[in-house]
Amino acid sequence: MRSRRQPFAELTKWLQACPSAVLPISRCPYLVIEATKKNLVGAIRHGNAESLDSYVDDHLTKLEQAASTSLHIKAIAAECDAPAFKSVVEIVVSDLPLRHDAALAARFDERSGKHNPPFLCGITEFTRLIEFGHRGCSVPTLIQAWRLNAHGRSLGLYLSIHPLA
Structure with missing residues (x-):
C-alpha cells in the first residue's frame, strides 16, 4: 500500500526532472507548467522588501x-x-x-508593471488539482476559472470551495 506522502514525493521528483512541462488534453486548453524550488529566506517572513522583491522577480521570470x-x-x-x-x-x-494575499498580488503587479492574474501555487495545491483531474475535471479549465475568480484566494482555497471538493 502506498503512503499518502508517496504521490507527493513522486510529483516532486517529476517536477524537478521536468522543470517545464506541457500537458496536452484533447479539446481543452493546454497547461504549461514551470516548476521552481525556492527557499523561503527568513528575511521575507520578517518583511525584508529586497528579499521579497527577489522572490517575486524569480517567479515572474518563471511565468515569462x-x-x-x-x-x-x-x-x-x-x-x-x-x-x-x-x-x-x-x-x-x-x-x-x-x-x-492581496499584498503579494500587488507586489507581483508592481514588479511586472502590469496586472497579473494569480499564477503561483504550491506543490500540495497542484497535487490536489491533479486529484480533481482524476475525478474528470479539466485541470487547465480549473486553473482558468481560478485565475478569473480568485478574488485574493489561493488555488488551495479556491479548490476547497469547488463543488467537487
Missing part, C-alpha cells in the same frame, strides 16, 4: 518562461503529434510558495 513556451506551443504540439487545442494556460508550481 511559461509564456515563452506557450508562444511555441503549436510547433511543440505538431512535433509531438498532440491533439489540437483551444488555448494555453500557464502556472508556476513552487515547493514553498508565500501565502497568497
